[in-house]
Amino acid sequence: xxxxxxIYTIWYxxxxxxxxxxxxxxxxxxxxxxxxxxxxxxxxxGLAKVFSRGGGTEMFPGTGIDYLEFLYPGIIGMSILMTSIxxxxxxxxxxxxxxLKEVLVAPIPRYSITIGKALGxxxxxxxxxxxxxxxxxxxxxxxxxxxxxxxxxxxxLVSFSxxxxxxxxxxxxxxxxxxxxxxxxxxxxxxxxxxxxxPLSGLPEWMEKLVKLDPxxxxxxxxxxxxxxxxxxxxxxxxxxxxxxxxxxxxITIIAFxxxxxxxxxxxxxxxxx
Amino acid sequence: xxxxxRELVKEFNGLRAVKGVSFSVNEEEIFGFLGPNGAGKTxxxxxxxxxLKPTSGTAIxxxxxxxxxxxxxxxxxxxxxQDPSLDERLTAKDNLNFHALIYGxxxxxxxxxxxxxxxxxxxxxxQNDIVRTFSGGMKRRLEIARGLLHYPxxxxxxxxxxxLDPQTRSRIWEYIKDLRKxxxxxxxxxxxxxxxxxxxxxxxxxxYGKIIALNTPKKLKKQIGGSVVTITTARNELAKKLLxxxxxxxxxxxxxxxxxxxxxxxxxxxxxxxxxxxxxxSVELHLPTLDDVFLKLTGRAIREETVSKRELMxxxxxxx
Numbered sequence: 243x244x245x246x247x248x249i250y251t252i253w254y255x256x257x258x259x260x261x262x263x264x265x266x267x268x269x270x271x272x273x274x275x276x277x278x279x280x281x282x283x284x285x286x287x288g289l290a291k292v293f294s295r296g297g298g299t300e301m302f303p304g305t306g307i308d309y310l311e312f313l314y315p316g317i318i319g320m321s322i323l324m325t326s327i328x329x330x331x332x333x334x335x336x337x338x339x340x341x342l343k344e345v346l347v348a349p350i351p352r353y354s355i356t357i358g359k360a361l362g363x364x365x366x367x368x369x370x371x372x373x374x375x376x377x378x379x380x381x382x383x384x385x386x387x388x389x390x391x392x393x394x395x396x397x398x399l400v401s402f403s404x405x406x407x408x409x410x411x412x413x414x415x416x417x418x419x420x421x422x423x424x425x426x427x428x429x430x431x432x433x434x435x436x437x438x439x440x441p442l443s444g445l446p447e448w449m450e451k452l453v454k455l456d457p458x459x460x461x462x463x464x465x466x467x468x469x470x471x472x473x474x475x476x477x478x479x480x481x482x483x484x485x486x487x488x489x490x491x492x493x494i495t496i497i498a499f500x501x502x503x504x505x506x507x508x509x510x511x512x513x514x515x516x
Numbered sequence: 517x518x519x520x521x522r523e524l525v526k527e528f529n530g531l532r533a534v535k536g537v538s539f540s541v542n543e544e545e546i547f548g549f550l551g552p553n554g555a556g557k558t559x560x561x562x563x564x565x566x567x568l569k570p571t572s573g574t575a576i577x578x579x580x581x582x583x584x585x586x587x588x589x590x591x592x593x594x595x596x597x598q599d600p601s602l603d604e605r606l607t608a609k610d611n612l613n614f615h616a617l618i619y620g621x622x623x624x625x626x627x628x629x630x631x632x633x634x635x636x637x638x639x640x641x642x643q644n645d646i647v648r649t650f651s652g653g654m655k656r657r658l659e660i661a662r663g664l665l666h667y668p669x670x671x672x673x674x675x676x677x678x679x680l681d682p683q684t685r686s687r688i689w690e691y692i693k694d695l696r697k698x699x700x701x702x703x704x705x706x707x708x709x710x711x712x713x714x715x716x717x718x719x720x721x722x723x724y725g726k727i728i729a730l731n732t733p734k735k736l737k738k739q740i741g742g743s744v745v746t747i748t749t750a751r752n753e754l755a756k757k758l759l760x761x762x763x764x765x766x767x768x769x770x771x772x773x774x775x776x777x778x779x780x781x782x783x784x785x786x787x788x789x790x791x792x793x794x795x796x797x798s799v800e801l802h803l804p805t806l807d808d809v810f811l812k813l814t815g816r817a818i819r820e821e822t823v824s825k826r827e828l829m830x831x832x833x834x835x836x
Binding site for chain 2: 243248250251254255258259263279328339341342343344345346347348349351445516
C-alpha cells in the first residue's frame with residue numbers, strides 16, 4: 243500500500259512540475275520543430291535533387307517516401323530520448339536542491355521512488371511524443387486510429403526504458419556537472435546510431451554493430467514502421483532500403499527486455515543511495 | 517524513552533565521523549546536540565532518521581529500530597534539515613500537499629491539517645506562491661510546518677536557525693517554544709549557537725564525533741565555579757604564570773586574552789588588580805555560559821574559526 247502511494251505521489255509531482263514549467267513545455271516543442279522543418283526541409287530538398295535528378299520530392303525514388311516523412315519518426319524518437327533522460331537526471335537537481343532528502347525520509351519503500359520516477363518521466367515523454375503526433379498532417383502522414391493507439395503503446399515502452407536508463411545513471415551522479423558528459427557520450431551517439439536521420443542500410447560493419455547495440459534503434463524502427471504503414475514499407479523494402487530494419491515484434495521484444503533490465507538496475511542502484 | 521542511541525558509529529571511507537555515541541531522550545523533552553561544525557551532529561541525526569546506515573551500533577526511536585524498521589521510524593519523525601529541502605518550483609501548498617500524500621494522510625484530514633500548520637507559521641496568506649520567491653526565514657518556517665504535518669512524535673531540527681538573521685532566529689525559537697507548550701512532541705535539535713542551546717532541557721556536547729558531556733544547561737554551567745573572568749594584560753604569558761603562582765588559578769588563553777573561573781568574581785577583581793604584578797589592560801566578568809563550558813571541556817572556543825585540513829575534510833563529508 244505504502245508502495246502504491248509512493249509511486250503515485252512521485253509520478254504526480256513529476257507531471258505537475260512539467261505542467262507548471264512553461265519554459266520547459268515551450269522548449270520541448272520548439273526543438274523538434276526546428277529539427278523537422280529546418281533540417282528536414284533543407285536536407286529533403288537537397289537529397290531529392292540528387293536522387294531524382296531534379297524531378298519529384300521523393301528521397302527514396304520509387305517508394306513515395308520523402309525525407310521529411312522519413313525523419314519524422316526519428317525526431318519523435320529523439321524527443322523521447324531527450325525528455326526521458328532529462329526527466330531522470332532531475333534526480334540530481336533534487337539532490338542538489340535538497341528535495342531528494344524529503345523523499346528519502348518519507349515512509350515509502352525505495353523501489354516506489356524509482357518506479358514513480360520512471361513512470362513520471364515516461365509520462366512526460368509520452369506526452370511529448372503524442373504532441374508531436376499532432377504534426378502528422380503537416381508532414382502529410384495519414385495515421386489511422388489503430389496506428390495511433392499502437393504508437394502510444396510503443397512510445398510509452400520506449401520512454402519507460404530510456405527513463406529507467408537515465409535513473410541508473412542519475413543514481414550515481416553527485417552534481418549536474420556530469421550532464422555534459424552524458425550528453426556527449428551517451429545521448430548523442432544513441433541518437434546518431436539509431437537511424438533517426440539516415441537509413442540503416444549499407445553501413446560499414448563496425449557501425450552496424452554499434453547500431454545493433456543502441457536500444458533506440460529498435461524504438462525508432464518500431465515507430466517508423468507504424469507511422470509509414472504497411473504499404474509504403476513494402477515498397478521501400480523492395481526497392482532499396484531496409485525499412486523496417488526489423489520486424490515489429492522483434493523491435494518490441496528487444497525494447498521490453500531492455501526496459502525490464504534497466505528498471506531492475508535502477509531499483510537496485512537507487513536502493514544504495516544514501 | 518523515545519530515542520535510544522547505542523554506540524552509534526559512522527565511518528566514511530575509513531574516516532570516523534561519529535565514534536560511538538550513546539544517549540537517550542525522554543518523551544516531550546527538548547534535547548540539544550551542541551558542538552562545532554563538523555563535530556558529527558548532522559551525521560548522527562542522519563543515522564537517527566534513517567538517511568544513513570550506521571557502520572555499527574543502532575538506535576531505537578519510538579520503539580522502532582532504525583535499521584530493522586526504517587519505515588515505522590520515518591512515520592514517527594518530522595525533519596527540518598540544515599539545508600533547504602523544498603521543491604522550489606512548486607507553491608507552499610503544493611509542497612505541503614505532496615508531504616501529506618506521501619505520508620498517507622487521508623484526504624478529509626489533509627485540508628484541515630495544511631490550514632492548521634500554515635496558520636501556525638503565519639504563512640497562510642502566501643500558500644499559493646511559488647516557494648522560490650520566499651525569504652530564507654519563510655522557507656524555514658514552511659519546512660517546520662511541513663515537518664509537523666503528519667503529527668510526528670519526534671521533531672528533528674538540524675541547525676534550524678543557520679544562516680538566518682537575528683530577528684528571524686528569535687521568531688523561529690518562539691515557534692519552537694510555543695510548539696512544546698501546545699503539542700505533545702519531543703524535539704531533538706542541533707546547533708552551534710550556544711545561546712540557543714539554553715532552550716533545551718538537556719544538552720549533549722559533542723566534539724570530534726564523541727559526546728563529552730550530557731546534562732541540563734544549568735548543571736553544565738555549574739561545573740564552572742561561580743563566574744568567569746576574562747582579562748587582557750600587557751604580558752599574557754607572564755600573567756598566566758603569575759595567576760597560577762599567586763592565586764592558583766588555571767587560565768586558558770584565547771584571542772589574546774586570559775580566561776579563568778573564580779567563586780566570587782566581584783570580590784576577586786580588586787585583589788587581582790592589586791596583587792597580579794602585571795599591567796592589566798581590561799577586565800570582564802560574566803556568569804558562566806555554555807561557551808565557557810565548551811571551552812573548559814575542550815580547551816577551544818566553539819566558534820574559533822581555525823579550519824584545519826581535517827576540518828575541511830569533515831565539512832566535505834558532511835555535505836555529501
